[in-house]
Amino acid sequence: MHRGRSNGTRDYNPKQMAIREKVFNTIISCFKRHGAETIDTPVFELKETLTGKYGEDSKLIYDLKDQGGELLSLRYDLTVPFARYLAMNKITNIKRYHIAKVYRRDNPAMTRGRYREFYQCDFDIAGQYDAMIPDAECLKIVHEILSELQLGEFCIKVNDRRILDGMFAVCGVPDEKFRTICSTVDKLDKMSWEDVKKEMVNEKGLSEEAADQIGEYVSMRGGMDLAERLLQDQKMCQNKQACAGLSDIKLLFSYLQLFQVTDKVVFDLSLARGLDYYTGVIYEAVLTQAGLPPLANDSQNGASSEESAGVGSVAGGGRYDGLVGMFDPKGRKVPCVGVSIGIERIFSIMEQKASAEKVRTTEVQVMVASAQKNLLEERLRLVTELWSAGIKAEVMYKKNPKLLSQLQHCEEGGVPLVAILGEQELKDGVVKLRVVSTREEVDISRADLIAEIKRRTSEA
Amino acid sequence: MHRGRSNGTRDYNPKQMAIREKVFNTIISCFKRHGAETIDTPVFELKETLTGKYGEDSKLIYDLKDQGGELLSLRYDLTVPFARYLAMNKITNIKRYHIAKVYRRDNPAMTRGRYREFYQCDFDIAGQYDAMIPDAECLKIVHEILSELQLGEFCIKVNDRRILDGMFAVCGVPDEKFRTICSTVDKLDKMSWEDVKKEMVNEKGLSEEAADQIGEYVSMRGGMDLAERLLQDQKMCQNKQACAGLSDIKLLFSYLQLFQVTDKVVFDLSLARGLDYYTGVIYEAVLTQAGLPPLANDSQNGASSEESAGVGSVAGGGRYDGLVGMFDPKGRKVPCVGVSIGIERIFSIMEQKASAEKVRTTEVQVMVASAQKNLLEERLRLVTELWSAGIKAEVMYKKNPKLLSQLQHCEEGGVPLVAILGEQELKDGVVKLRVVSTREEVDISRADLIAEIKRRTSEA
Incomplete structure (x- = not known):
């Protein structure tokens, strides 16, 4: 054929x-x-x-x-x-x-x-x-x-x-x-x-x-x-x-x-x-x-x-x-x-x-990631919230993806932010927001997360 | 054929x-x-x-x-x-x-x-x-x-x-x-x-x-x-x-x-x-x-x-x-x-x-019109200014179009504003800005025109 x-x-x-x-x-x-x-x-x-x-x-x-x-x-x-x-x-x-x-x-x-x-x-x-x-x-x-x-x-x-x-x-x-x-x-x-x-x-x-x-x-x-x-x-x-x-x-x-x-x-x-x-x-x-x-x-x-x-x-x-x-x-x-x-x-x-530059092929603002196992449900819940708010967001289609592979995906695709969920964050009602380019990480309360993502990606 | x-x-x-x-x-x-x-x-x-x-x-x-x-x-x-x-x-x-x-x-x-x-x-x-x-x-x-x-x-x-x-x-x-x-x-x-x-x-x-x-x-x-x-x-x-x-x-x-x-x-x-x-x-x-x-x-x-x-x-x-x-x-x-x-x-x-509604087929914000003859040059100058400022603007391709036909064009096409030039306006350094839907007319200084058009059409 x-x-x-x-x-x-x-x-x-x-x-x-x-x-x-x-x-x-x-x-x-x-x-x-x-x-x-x-x-x-x-x-x-x-x-x-x-x-x-x-x-x-x-x-x-x-x-x-x-x-x-x-x-x-x-x-x-x-x-x-x-x-x-x-x-x-x-x-x-x-x-x-x-x-x-x-x-x-x-x-x-x-x-x-x-x-x-x-x-x-x-x-x-x-x-x-x-x-x-x-x-x-x-x-x-x-x-x-x-x-x-x-x-x-x-x-x-x-x-x-x-x-x-x-x-x-x-x-x-x-x-x-x-x-x-x-x-x-x-x-x-x-x-x-x-x-x-x-x-x-x-x-x-x-x-x-x-x-x-x-x-x-x-x-x-x-x-x-x-x-x-x-x-x-x-x-x-x-x-x-x-x-x-x-x-x-x-x-x-x-x-x-x-x-x-x-x-x-x-x-x-x-x-x-x-x-x-x-x-x-x-x-x-x-x-x-x-x-x-x-x-x-x-x-x-x-x-x-x-x-x-x-x-x-x-x-x-x-x-x-x-x-x-x-x-x-x-x-x-x-x-x-x-x-x-x-x-x-x-x-x-x-x-x-x-040809020499990286050209972004998606407009994703944030990836919802997790550092630990068994947090797929939490990731899906959060990404749903972000989509409802009009934020361009992604989640890996794996039950337990490695944090490294999630970060790599962001670096390759030019995704500027990662919202990281962990047991501790869930307890504290926060999300760890990581800036991919600088590796800076900051805890943001769930209530402020959407505004914070919008603020940080508003030029995009 | x-x-x-x-x-x-x-x-x-x-x-x-x-x-x-x-x-x-x-x-x-x-x-x-x-x-x-x-x-x-x-x-x-x-x-x-x-x-x-x-x-x-x-x-x-x-x-x-x-x-x-x-x-x-x-x-x-x-x-x-x-x-x-x-x-x-x-x-x-x-x-x-x-x-x-x-x-x-x-x-x-x-x-x-x-x-x-x-x-x-x-x-x-x-x-x-x-x-x-x-x-x-x-x-x-x-x-x-x-x-x-x-x-x-x-x-x-x-x-x-x-x-x-x-x-x-x-x-x-x-x-x-x-x-x-x-x-x-x-x-x-x-x-x-x-x-x-x-x-x-x-x-x-x-x-x-x-x-x-x-x-x-x-x-x-x-x-x-x-x-x-x-x-x-x-x-x-x-x-x-x-x-x-x-x-x-x-x-x-x-x-x-x-x-x-x-x-x-x-x-x-x-x-x-x-x-x-x-x-x-x-x-x-x-x-x-x-x-x-x-x-x-x-x-x-x-x-x-x-x-x-x-x-x-x-x-x-x-x-x-x-x-x-x-x-x-x-x-x-x-x-x-x-x-x-x-x-x-x-x-x-x-x-x-x-099918019953009017659907706009252009996004024109303003038509540059004139009420009197021999103002083609002035119209072209003004529309050039507006284009430079990123405003969607139109002008009729006639030397001396009738004001009525210019206004009709706006009504048919849903153009919300008309910037009308006349001898008097040119002398006074103003433009008569007409709101097509209400027929309201207001003199705007040339310096303020662009901001005014943007303000009035910002929802569009």
Whole structure:
């Protein structure tokens, strides 16, 4: 009998779960602070719901076996189910987060943190609103989350699909080559400009002149000033699309100033996230500090493995105003903007950080122990009292456990206190409370015990 | 294009998610109070891991399509993955909970709350311990959870696989008929004794005499006294298995007394949960109050649809000392006892209770609004301040929203406070703080605003 686990999947052990819970709490608190609701959708969708949404990556979709009935596939991301949900329920306004696992039949590279089952953590704002206000809030949220998680220095790159398209147009890229040239530009975070240019010219048949013009633009980065400069740019200003994008970038930066996050945001013309469904602003957050763990969980921060993601990419997203309409019988559009937090990447970083540390996997405040034999009943009585008072407490499931093994259990599990019962203590109506870290012991009357435990573990 | 959702699945909307979160919090707090860790396993397992664990119900397992590579199936419960996890990692001691979705190709009966994707919520204690101490804690946990969730009156039935087997033996049931007669006994919560007897005699070929003897036993219920009485029973006391079970029931009740839960626990010889893997104590919690919602989510409280579950069943479990050994190359056993909380049933009850109520789906404390035009910047500045202070705050994504629509948004969403900015307030360095429920308005200085919001929403 095979006793293993499926390739490219993993179990989370209690330590990993404790880290995962901490990360979730930070992120969910942020989403809630911004007034988000949450929804959940099934792990499988009708196959046709996913068809035609992921381009070449569709081959990575897990299908269920046809056992009679509908053809089903495991969800590939959370964005398509979200769009299906909005259309199906005719919802035109929602600010929601969704944290759940998605599935890709990718080549697992588990040492690099790439799995076939992994979490996505999405925040999206759907609704017809005034330009760039929800977009700015998405960036604000990324800024808050990355700051609070203390992952080190980061930078949020911003661009706009319309600026990219406009740029390609004014540089003389033929319309039908926009997508393919865009995906080459997307490699600029991993390849030198020379190599990117070679690919454009040699593989994709772009003229050298056009490539050079693109090269000039994609080297540009800045802030609102760059948007203003490009609005004056002789070529760019002739392209309507580009102008609309540049004006929005300007407006976006004005809101980002009010949100006090411009320190980390860069308008970067080389940012070209691969997803077809983006229609406006796009962004990506990158950790910039040296000494990052050697992960390349590239495909798992957004909705597509085609999607670019820098070495240190930990969040990405953008505006997608057309997707919901694809699910509506009348094609009614619901404008959306959202961000996907690269939570698997973040787990890995936090796990590496914690690898040397002891991480508590329970929250037990006190173990009820005894030094002598035949005190099981007394232990069970006391632990019942503590549970009633809301105290997290444990007792060993042995009639006569050794005191040493009870203390060891506390040391291993990080349990801070031990309430020790003995014949003498029972006679005196007290409990010996032992502080595991200092080995200090103090007799506490039964009447004061609960308050004393709460006091001593209140920071936990 | 199809725009639907797969049969037998559902989306959770924000209101359902808010209820789900509340239920989870209560249950998880209880598990943590008892010192449990948590783990997670993948949604799919190797097909062979699930093979031969669920008897006839194996036909309900979802298989993934063979797209090259391994043969995979969606998990059918959390117990088999748990056993696989323990064996694979050679863990001999753990107290863990696991809340996750499982999958069954059952006939969906969604109006009755039966889905093909549904949550299980399991708590298990693995390890070689002294008899009945962990078993008693499982019952204590069920008692705490059902009490805290305020689901109404309930009763926890207890029995033991060995008592059932012993009873069948002394009543003259042939060995090979134990399982099938057991599954007939299991129907006693839905069928009269007469019908059960008919099935035994006419369909299963049991002698009428044997059936009548079983009938006498399965009508018995009581507490520790009943266990004592049966230990004196002329027939029962001759069966070694039955005696061991009865002694353990006695011991169990002595611990339940210390845990102060005997008020709800009944030793009931008709309880016969269907799962093959139980080896000792079994139990099931049933809501006993009239007026329960008409659900029959029977198959979803435990690991099998064969498993009995009364109309109001909301938790069930038992001891299974042999399962982990099935996954160990050397067959090393890890004794386990656990309980599965029928959380889908509980969601449904809570949803029905809440159907008339307004349930908040966000935790927003204050909306930053303006009464006049051109105050977007001021609103964004203020909301940024509030977010920095950890306050859950919202702003409408419009340049010039109407005050009325801002107030309406708060009333609909249950947002308790509105911080209103106007030209005059800005000049005076104040904010008009409006209490949505009472329409009371009071000017608060900017310096005091954060403290005032915290004070007024501290109970939330």
